[in-house]
Amino acid sequence: MASRRIKLTVAYDGTDFFGWQKQHPPNEEPLRTAQGVLEHAVREVVREKVSVHGASRTDSGVHAVGQVAAFDTTSGMDVDRFPPAISSRLPEDIRVLAAEVVPDAFNVIGDVVGKEYAYRVAYGRREAHQRPLFDRHHLAWVPWDLDSDAMNVAAASLAGRHDFASFTRLNHGRESTVRTVTACEVTLSEPQVATITVRGEGFLWNMVRILVGTLVEVGAGRRCADSMPAVIDAAERSAAGVTMPPEGLMLNWIEYGPPGCGREKQLKARRSAENDQNALK
Numbered sequence: 568m569a570s571r572r573i574k575l576t577v578a579y580d581g582t583d584f585f586g587w588q589k590q591h592p593p594n595e596e597p598l599r600t601a602q603g604v605l606e607h608a609v610r611e612v613v614r615e616k617v618s619v620h621g622a623s624r625t626d627s628g629v630h631a632v633g634q635v636a637a638f639d640t641t642s643g644m645d646v647d648r649f650p651p652a653i654s655s656r657l658p659e660d661i662r663v664l665a666a667e668v669v670p671d672a673f674n675v676i677g678d679v680v681g682k683e684y685a686y687r688v689a690y691g692r693r694e695a696h697q698r699p700l701f702d703r704h705h706l707a708w709v710p711w712d713l714d715s716d717a718m719n720v721a722a723a724s725l726a727g728r729h730d731f732a733s734f735t736r737l738n739h740g741r742e743s744t745v746r747t748v749t750a751c752e753v754t755l756s757e758p759q760v761a762t763i764t765v766r767g768e769g770f771l772w773n774m775v776r777i778l779v780g781t782l783v784e785v786g787a788g789r790r791c792a793d794s795m796p797a798v799i800d801a802a803e804r805s806a807a808g809v810t811m812p813p814e815g816l817m818l819n820w821i822e823y824g825p826p827g828c829g830r831e832k833q834l835k836a837r838r839s840a841e842n843d844q845n846a847l848k
Contacts, residue, residue, distance in 0.1 A: 568643045574669045575649070577605065577621075577634040579661035581813070582704040586627045587634065601625070601661055605636060608656035612649070613642040622675050622821050623682065626773070628813030630705065632664075633683075633820035637675040672827035679769065681749065681822035686763045686779045686815045687756070688713075690786070706760065707815030713761055713786030715753050721785045722751040722763070724795035725778060732802040734778050735771035736810075744771060744802075753782065761786070764819075773810050781808030 585598040589606070597603060606619040622635040644652070649666035657663070688707040689699050699706045725748050732744040748767040756762040763779050781798060784790045790808070798806045 568641050570639050570641050570671075572637055572639050572669050572671055572673055573646065573649060574667050574673065574675070575605075575619075575636045575638075575653075575663050576665040577601070577636055577661065578632045578664055579630065579634065580704070581625060581628050581630045583660060584627065586629070587621050587623065587625045587631075601631075601634070602636070604658060604661060605653070605663075606638075608653050609638055611656050612652045613638075613640045613644070615640055615642065620675050622679055623818055625816075625818055626813050628704075629816045629818065630814075631818035634818055635675060635821045635823075637669070637673065670826040673823075674827070678823045678826060678828050679821055680824040680828075681766060681768060682770065683764065683766045683819040684770070684775045685817045685819050686765075686775060686811065687760055687817070688763070688779070688783065688811070688815050689760050690783075691759050704814050705817075707812050709783055709787070711787040713783065714788065715755055715761060715786065717788075717792040718753040718761070718763075718782045718786040720792035721782055721790075721795045722753055724793075724799070725751045725765075729799050730802050731771055731774055731799070733798050733804060733807040734774045734781070735804070736773045737804055746771060746774070751778070753786075776811045776813070776816060777804075777807050777809075779815070780811045783811065784808040 579601045583599065584601045587601045589600050589603045590598040592598070602619060602621055609619050610617060617638045617640055619636050619638045625631055646666050646668050650663045653663045687705065688709060690709050691712040692698055692708065693710045698708050728745065728747045730744050731746050735744060746767060746769060748765060750766045752764050754762050763782060765775050765778060785792055
């Protein structure tokens with residue numbers, strides 16, 4: 568049978584994973600990663616040594632309900648059988664939610680046009696006995712009260728195309744730190760729990776966690792609500808807030824454009840990066 572490209576929607580609890588991407592330190596056993604255990608299960612199902620590629624390299628401890636992965640196979644299995652067949656061979660902290668056949672031109676990374684992350688943080692719980700317990704692996708914690716109105720004023724300044732160099736790790740390894748954030752908002756989803764939702768075309772290493780850390784400092788009164796443009800303009804990591812811990816972060820969904828749009832998007836991004844750099848000179 569001719570090869571088919573299969574797209575998977577994957578959910579996992581990132582607590583006990585060293586992130587999404589496979590990692591094999593020299594002279595050591597491979598680390599337990601979401602990509603690694605998923606690829607092993609897929610190979611057992613299709614009985615081929617396939618490679619499974621993912622759309623987002625979530626960090627250690629970060630969770631997902633809408634990660635996307637893809638692989639090529641000559642297996643003739645009905646596509647609807649892939650989720651139960653693969654999930655039955657996975658450990659209890661990862662599942663395949665859906666599967667579909669996509670065109671061979673589909674690029675799981677290059678064709679992405681949007682992502683949404685959500686970060687949940689418990690706040691105003693000053694005493695040790697008030698800290699998260701049963702949800703501690705899915706909820707960050709700060710002791711201060713948070714002003715969600717001030718946080719939303721600051722969050723609104725993040726929307727748009729900016730140089731987000733202040734909001735990524737040093738030695739991030741990217742040629743350009745210019746990114747587009749399409750929306751950022753803060754909601755009080757539960758008593759003493761704030762959810763910060765960020766949507767954009769793509770994100771830098773630790774970008775969402777640093778954005779959240781900066782917004783939390785605004786909410787706690789440690790920064791002014793109108794200070795965000797100056798943080799962006801500084802283009803220095805030291806200008807932004809702390810990097811929040813990974814457990815509060817969830818990858819909600821990934822949106823795709825037409826299969827094969829990746830090449831066009833890369834050229835557009837390269838031209839945009841050049842224009843951005845020229846504008847900053």
